[in-house]
Amino acid sequence: MSTLADLLAEHTTLSDAAAAHLQRLVAEWQLLADLSFADFLLAVRAEHGDIVTVAQCRPNTASTVFPRDEVGTVVDSSANAQVARAFDDGRILRDEDPAWFGPLAIRREAVPIAVDGEVVAVLTRAIDLTHPRLPSPLELAYQDSANDLCQMVADGTYPQVEGNPRGLSTPRAGDGFVRVDADGIVVYASPNALSAFHRMGWTTELSHTRLAEVTASLLTDPFESEDAALMIDAAAGVVPLPAGPYRDVGLRMEADASRATVLFRAVALHPRGVSTGAVVLIRDVTEVKRRDLALISKDATIREIHHRVKNNLQSVSALLRLQARRTSNPEARTALTEAVRRVGSIALVHEMLSGSVDEEVDLDEVVDRLVPTLVDVASGEAPVQVRRRDRLGVLSAELAMPLVMVLAELIQNAIEHGFAPGQERCVIDIVGERDVRRLRMAVRDNGSGLPDGFDPASSDHLGLQIVQTLVSIELGGTLRMGSNADGLGAEVEIVVPVH
Incomplete structure (x- = not known):
């Protein structure tokens, strides 16, 4: 549309x-x-x-x-x-x-x-x-206010350019409606509005009271009390709205009373340039705030868990690295070094998740941080250049974790085994194509290519076994290994569903 x-x-x-x-x-x-x-x-x-x-x-x-x-x-x-x-x-x-x-x-x-x-x-x-x-009295109050607002539309004074830097939502008329006159006196309050004020601690009727004074008396924070009273009186035309920072706040605010959190919005009524009072909308958001706080607490707990898991993995990685330096067996040292890299890849994802608010990982950022580490620990003789050609996008943690491990294994395998001895220019490209259903990703090198008759299913290389297991079981995708389109070097293509 x-x-x-x-x-x-x-x-x-x-x-x-x-x-x-x-x-x-x-x-x-x-x-x-x-x-x-x-x-x-x-x-x-x-x-x-x-x-x-x-x-x-x-x-x-x-x-x-x-x-x-x-x-x-x-x-x-x-x-x-x-x-x-x-x-x-x-x-x-x-x-x-x-x-x-x-x-x-x-x-x-x-x-x-x-x-x-x-x-x-x-x-x-x-x-x-x-x-x-x-x-009914409610319908009369609604229609009287609507007539004033329609006249303001014709006057060009509604809606006003209202700042709302906090992004507060707008209460609806059905949430709670209060009509005040040009002196700030309550002319009509809907049942929902009266219930909201009762939740805040008001015990009597609102009619014929000064709404600004009632509201200020109920709010717990003295600064919020002053702002709320000024907002209501300024909208009603009792006092002019001051210039300066308050202008940017606009005629809406969220405030706490002793037993409730409420959202206010004041709409000035001045048809044909004459102030007739204001409409004050109020919404009880106590339960919404309680759920928000619970979600914030839960989110902070999850991020703290990721942070601690990252720290523990780094400790494990440091112990493995120390053990690798102390061992004299070359095969054991190689195995321990590979274990250090694999643990480090998982720790990097947890580090990204510790700063995320939605359990999602920017795969491009992870790859860009992972590649220098892989190149540094590579055992290949010639310098290798690893380039990420395309944007891979943001993935959920359950997809990002195994996919990062797969990438690390493929890049490491290409660095160690993909190039002939003495080759001068060694390049590995990471390319990707993503749509709403799947992510196609390939790791290509310009090396010597795959051996004749190579079958990844029968390979005893631990890295390839890890890759096949993760792609088929964890990611539910497919794996293809072969030569590049130009016949130079090898290409490993992964296709995984993103939903």
Whole structure:
């Protein structure tokens, strides 16, 4: 499905500022839809003159009146004349009477969206009036706030450019809704909002109280109390929002009370430039924070385990290296040196996992750190250059661990046995190709190639036996050994599934 940016680029030549304003509106208009109990459609005038719907939003508080996707459709000006008129008149236009669409009676409202004095789009609000009834106090408070916000859309003052460097989520209207007047006095508080304040420690009703004072009295941190009170009063228009660092924080914050953690968001209401108060949304995130803390603790424990395993493996590697230096038997020294390398490869993966937060390993970084070690301990006479040609990507720990061991064995085997004595230029290339299903990787050298009739299955070389076991059993992949495409040197290709 095309994004809003794609559709704007396809149908219009709007400026970056106008497109950014529409993007901000679409990011925030779920609140409009929920408060209005209505569907919203965003339409722009295309270069060829047609009016095209480029975005759609359905409410969480009511049934949709547009069950099919309207994005990309051309607005029928004869059936919905308000949209075309709103482009020309630059003012909000409402249906006098609802129009029937099948079994539904829908009243529509066209809200022009102006940027720098020019109408760049029109927002259509469609409300289902099929079954009229007396609205509840909650519905009246919602709709009154929605009307103010729609007027602010026409004024060009909603949504505001709001900083949110902490990346806090936005509470929904259903999480908890409080409407305060221009003096910061609570006019209406939804049952969910009242429950959130009770969880924080408030024991009476919220109506007719100063919300800033109530909130400040409940928060445990004095700095958070001051910030929350300032945020609510500034949104309501009681005090001006100060310049400086607070501007970058925006009108949302997370705070701790004695028994709860809550997320606040304040939305200023000033239709036609006149402050009518604010909407304060509140969400009790106590359980979410508890789970987050548990996950953080678990993650830290896992990383600490990887760190300790890495340290233990390095200790084992050091003991094996010491034993190799003390032994006089060449075969035993070679076996111990190979064991040092294999333990070191596993330790390197654990070191990477000790700094990872998602149990994943960047295979390219591991290979780049592993190769110099392999070249240093190689027993080959000529200097060997090992090059990683392609990006191998990020893999889960359960795949990365055996794959790193396989690579280490293949590179070490190529260094020790792949080149003829006296060969001047010795090069080993690591190449890879990855898609969503599998990783194809090959280790190629420009050496003397494989012996005639070589069968890896019957080889008694421990390194090749380790490679075949890991590839077939641990990785569930396939292994192929043969000559390079140009006939010079050997190539070992591994294909492993990545999911």
